[in-house]
Amino acid sequence: MIKKEKGSKPHVTERHRLMDRPIAELSDIMAPNENEIVEFHCFLARSDYIRRVGPMDERLITREQIDFGLRSKIAGCKVTFEKSAVVTYMAKVPFEEVDLPYMVFRWSDELATRSLQAFTGTWEIETETERVLNRWIRPHRFRAFSSAFPKQLEQLGRENFIKYVVSPKTRKYIASAFATRTKIPDTRFPQGPGPKKISLFFDDVASQDEPDSTAPGWIRHSDKPMIIGGMATMPSRMHTLWPAIASILPQLDRLYLFFDRFDKLPSIRHPKIIYLTSQSFGDHRANGKFLGMLFAGDGDYYFSLDDDILYPRDYVERMTDFLQRGNNAFIAGVHGARLKTDIKHYLTDR
Structure with missing residues (x-):
């Protein structure tokens, strides 16, 4: 969701509206056909389109889907949600210790901060770095550790587990990762749309009236009874x-x-x-x-x-x-009951 008050920097928020909901509870009304962003866990786009608005910004380990969504908006394209697509996402499969060097570096404060700086630098946008770190990046790391060392977490308790397991291993893995990444290619990232184009885009967003879903609905589209x-x-x-x-x-x-x-x-x-x-x-x-x-x-x-x-x-x-x-001259109500197969008494067999 994009918001911009006149005279201030734009602010972008991301909502995972249907996360952790059982499929059996979902219906067509819960997910719109058109969305503003798409999670890269389940993403489909034509390669020629990606080349046109890309390449992907390799500086980003977070907010990458928002970056791509904004580029698509500026390009005049749509991000849609396919309701009939069902995928299996196994992110909560337990981690093993061998997974941690990658996971801890991938979700390190250093990479996340660099990512947010690159994102805000491209879009001149406001973001809450500490909130992202505290509510997203660090919980990801902790989940990896707690999944790999469940017994230690149970024995030590959360506070000591962080002090004696999570913190020292995190420092070790991150130091090793940076020490071995000395001959990697230059990071690729797309040319930004340009300050003027970005400013016009966000000004246009600010000038649009946000739909008010709480407004009384007296607008009629027909003379027929509703x-x-x-x-x-x-x-x-x-x-x-x-x-x-x-x-x-x-x-x-x-x-x-x-x-x-x-x-x-x-x-x-x-x-x-x-x-x-x-x-x-x-x-x-x-x-x-x-x-x-x-x-x-x-x-x-x-x-x-x-x-x-x-x-x-x-x-x-x-x-x-x-x-x-009845010429619409009364109020009608319905009362329901579930009847047993063998009905002997109306009051007791339902």
Whole structure:
């Protein structure tokens, strides 16, 4: 995500929105077709395109995907996300001690700092070096050590493990790596787009209005009655929220999604979904599912929905048909129960 306040340097942030989520929980609504960056773990591009915007910047061991994404943006090209592609990423396979000299050097503070300096030098951009080191680079190194020496970590505890294992071995591996890298070729990196072009690009970004997903959705695209849904959710329901939305969203024109007491909103963008938060609208708990009625028009159909139900594909069609047969003069509700195979009593056999 690119942000630039007028008169200040641009600021770029990167979000891994679906990391560590089970595939079974994911749906089409959770990942946009167009993205701004792509992780190089799973990256596909034509070689002639890479030659046109590249070569890759060999100075970068972090932020390399953002660098490539920015170059693509300036070149007027798109970075897309292929939802049907599934890969196996084995980064969490345990490390062995023989892996550490490479891993520790690869994720060293020295290389990371040089990388961030090269990145900011190219783009004249603000970055939080200490935050990157503390929240990304050093945890990577620690994970490699803890994976290779699990017994020592358990015996020593985290603090002594860092003091007596991680720190001395890190110094040893990094010193050895720099001492043996004396005859390597000059580092290749692409010619930057140029200060003027970069400045115009970021100024253009700053002038664009960022989509406000929390704005009330009163814009109508048709004179026909709209099919509107309202749903409330809370942090403990994330595992059921996405399947519930995926089951009902294709049947709706708009969904008002109320986030109850979230410190940080989950990342989800869809043109049909409008955020409402307890911070903005008050502590309504489950009743937040009715807030969308404030923005519905006369004649619209409003469905109050739950975040732990999988709705049938014909749910909206059957409900609206039922209402129309009664001239839309009443409110309809549905109550469900799972019946046993051998039903002898309606109350006890469900």
